[in-house]
Amino acid sequence: MKSSHYPKLFTKGKIGNVVIKNRIVRNSMGTYLGNPNGTVTDRQIKAYAEAADGGAGLIFMDNATPVPMKSCGLRADKDEFIAGLSLLADALKEHGAVPAMQLAHPGRDAGFVGSADVIGASPITYEPWYQAGAKLPRALSVDEIHDLVHKFGDAALRCKRAGFEVLEIHGAAGCIPTNFLSPHDNQRTDMYGGSLENRMRLLLEIIRDVKQKCGPDFPVGVKLSTDDWEPDGIRLSETIKVCQALEREGVSHLNLMGGTHATASMEMLKPNAFNAGDTQKIKEAVHIPVFAGHNVFTPEIAEQLLEENAGDFVALGRAFLADPAWAKKAQRNQAQDINPCINCLIGCMDRGLLANTPIHCTVNPTLYKYESNPYEPASVSKNIAVIGAGPAGCEAALVAASRGHQVTLYERRSFGGAMVEAAAPESKANIRRLTTYYEEHVTRSKNIKLEKKTATYADLVNQGYQAVIVAVGGAERKLDVPGINQDKVISAMDYLGGRQDVSGDDIVVIGGGVTGAETALELKAAGKQVTIVEMMDEFLASPAQSSLVYKIAIKQAQVKVLTGLRLQEVTTKGVKLVDRFGNITTLSATAVVTAAGFVPQTSLADKLEEQTDMDVYNIGDSERVRQIYDAVHEGFVVARQL
Template identity: 30%
Template sequence: MTDTDILLTPFSLGNITLASRMVMEPTITSLANDDGSVSRSLMDFVMARAVNRPGLIVLEAAYVHPTGKGYVRQLGIDHDGLLPGLTELVSAVHSHGVPIFTQLMHTGRYALPQALQAQPVAPSATRPRIPRDPPRELTREEIAELVQSYAAAARRARRAGFDGVEIQAGSGYLVSSFLSPYANKRTDRYGGSLENRARFLLEIIDAVRQAVGPEYPVICRFNGDEVMEEGNTYEEVVSISQLAIDHGVTAMNLLMGWHESQKPVVTMEVPQDHWLPLAARLRQAWQVPVIMAYGLHTPALARQALIVGACDLVGWARPMIADPELPRKIRENREEEIRPCVACCAGCFGRVFRGYSLTCSVNPWAGREGEYRTEKPSLIKKVLVAGGGPAGMQAAITAAERGHQVKLLEQAGRLGGQLRLAAIPPYRQRWQSFLTYLEQELPRAGVEVITGAPLTSGALEAEKPDVLIRAVGAIPARLDLPGLDRWPVYPAVEVLEMPELPPGRNWVVIGGGLIGLETAEFLAARGKEVTVLEKEKSLAKDASAFDRAGLVRRVREKARTYTMVSEIRVEWPSLVAIQGDTAITFTPDAIVLAVGMEPNPALNELMLAAQATETFAIGDCLRVADILNAVHQGAEVGNLV
């Protein structure tokens, strides 16, 4: 883009001027040391993004009080002993001309038990709808102590050299749980009326402002919509936020939903521009600058948000996890090279919320930036990759980027493997953007790609590779059920690629895991009457926590589902499912098998006979897992050779 690109125009935020409208948003990484100090991994993560010069970095949430630590290896700012690491990080970011704020947070009732190792605290003893320990109600004395802990943390941030601070007042964490009538059931001066519920936030803002002075930037991260049935109304949101502005916040950082919201907020099924109208409405109500994230995952959407007046600054958390070079690629007119965030949430939220360090499905080095070998190998090797799924493509790209001579052979007529299939079901099309990215990266990295070319002994003899990487994926598991073949029977993976479905209205899907439910939704969208039979108690147990609820809800709206099916038998022309003591009879026109995948044994013998110095098996042909594992294994092997 040119210098007139609205994303690249400067913007004044309080007493500092940002070089662009692009903000790296805070997100918990669980990369700090166990004691809350800055680790080498956290430094590497931040600096990999700072060198690409976003207009502003807002560092991840740092707990302001020992009771506020809610995540494993969460960053802290609750005592002066943490200042050396924070100061070093700030100085490193500043060396690239990038201002940096830090977010101040108390996790409250969302604290992971293994992180806090104590009972969480909250305005009331209202248990969250996600798996957490029940909280206890804070006393008035404890509330006063916490207010001062925010002030002390802000003072500490300024001493460390941070250019500003952000108060986390959303997402269901402690401050927002005070604000919301859903979580706040107090009857004293901190509960009940809107003014009382807002008191904790306003006291924090006042204390922070007194600690850092009138000119120091203070942002408030705030829910435009809690997406909670018993939460604040739009009118209450406007009223509370206006009180925060009146008490001296410099800008509002808009977010949507709580972590326990029962409706989707940040996943693939939410259109990327879904929150723009609400953001535009709130920006008109607020007379301070507005930062917005939530769905603006492409430069085009980010520009649209700025142009229509939905925000003044665009916030990117997950997009900059996926591609640390995002701001640089925009400045250098290389937007087609941006590695896209697909909103799968598997490597970021999905891992951190379970106590693991952040990573990314599409960026295998996220959270492991220091492990990537940037030096060129002393010996250039001839690398042959068999299989063009996500594992094979990523292995080929990584090996070629390091300087090796790489050829990729794919038996099918096109690349993608399971990644191509993942992009077919409803609401999953964003996987296609990642497949397109990999397909374009292969020639950019210098990989020779040949499709429609299975690896044979003759081809192996002709190539004589130094390194052979087997990445031939998985094949559908079979179901041995006498008489089942009297119906048309299709593996789920074949159904998803059918340009036209065979005739017959009534389809039975055997298997209620992720692929079974995605195939059921695919069939229902094409007018089929669908029944899903699952032996387990729950549906889609292998889906990510962020996808599962929405997928199960949608399938149950469109199809009949039966769980705890102990037996299926054929009583032609009927299919009988046993559920407890009940026999349920169906008369299907076609049957879909979705009973799992198995490693593809193809090329096992060829690998054993290969004369290559190094041989590797990666992806689903080694162990059936997910796209994240396939991409990571490919990158690791490509980095190893």
């Protein structure tokens, strides 16, 4: 079945001698649904079947380790794991996809997945991780390197025997080959260090061992970082030479990304398909299939990459978490129905990989939830009011309507709630697609009536509602200090929302949370001199990936950050700040932008609960200020309970 909208995306291709039904690759991004001992679970098999049903031609899911490792991933270090692996390969084949397996050893990053033995080329790791407590890797001896090479080959043969038809060696993102390829991480003086030829030796020996054991015609590719974004690390010029050497060794394909596990979170501030230029340069230097990817979220972008010859296949990861049926919907020309990844890294990283739990998704509360039908028809249809068309309210309205309830959605402003301001920076533009998705689906639903007004208490008690879901979001925290009402003081939300501009060139941002950081970066990009003032002793103290990313971005943008200071007064010339000891600091400023956070809004829900017999639910930031993940998931859960 061809697609008139995406003809190149749905053209057959080949990896080695294996025919792929389209040009869509589901990248390895572990489910972590397996057992801690590396064995396969029923839920894992269902996840693989669901992925194949989604329409991608070539599917990688969890990667497998060639050595024992406790990570709730997969293992291929012993023959006893072949049986479980075969169940996964069969699930993919039986549901229409080519089964592929990625072999990976996390190298210097092994401590993050529970390994006591952290190994690398040299005892060097990413400096910020070391400062955060990461264990230094132990340098492998030459004999240990030879042993590891053979273990990769043995594991590859087990994957082939299990029924996987394409194999990939993970040589990117900080995995063990990356530690050797990096001129920063590899300080060896033997035959595995120094020149590029020596630094790529480990990866080439792995490929030779795999090819020798699996046969010359078995497709074996490599995943590589075009640039690892680390100081003195891997750069494109050397990656091209590595790719050419791999082609000479007979690899079947090259799967390309940017960054490492330590730096790849910077992708959340990068434009969509940012790696296409590097991918295209590698494609021009080799004659084997190249996978383009990284921040590819829509079929339009995927088709464009193929049109522009940036790759032979397009590899997606997080997009398939947001919507496992991404490929099937694209083929049916139903791109508007694809639940969009917003590139937030909250569910997949903060509450998945880094939390040692199965992977989650901010916009897809149903991901890998197979206990029951999430949209099971309600036994009794109810008349429900939802207050607020932000992510919590929209998700609740859509799920409730899909279950047969009659929903009235109140929104006086516009769809998206605080997502409107959150999506103002161009780096957050993917959030706009979620707002559009919600608006289109709410408008299309026959069970949802939209009221473009503020819902009053009288409206809610006089319309015969049996349940009310309050999702009005949080309110900006107001600062009560002398001078705060001057015209030079505006809120970050008004600035990001385009309702007020900032005058002058010397700006002070009060508040060092994510909103303050985003506002500061936008002001800096507009040519302003910006200082962030944070009352806590640490700027962006949260362990979330977004905090690390914004810390790096703020440093790179040369935005000044002052911590441990509280706003005491806005003066005609600037601001007066005070520390915990009473010491005063003054700063000049032509404008002051307040980003002091948000507070929940519970009054409406409290009044309804106290004075009516309706079922009342307060969800999202109006109940407690958190993240978009919480808003979407709470909207889903509440609607499932009605």
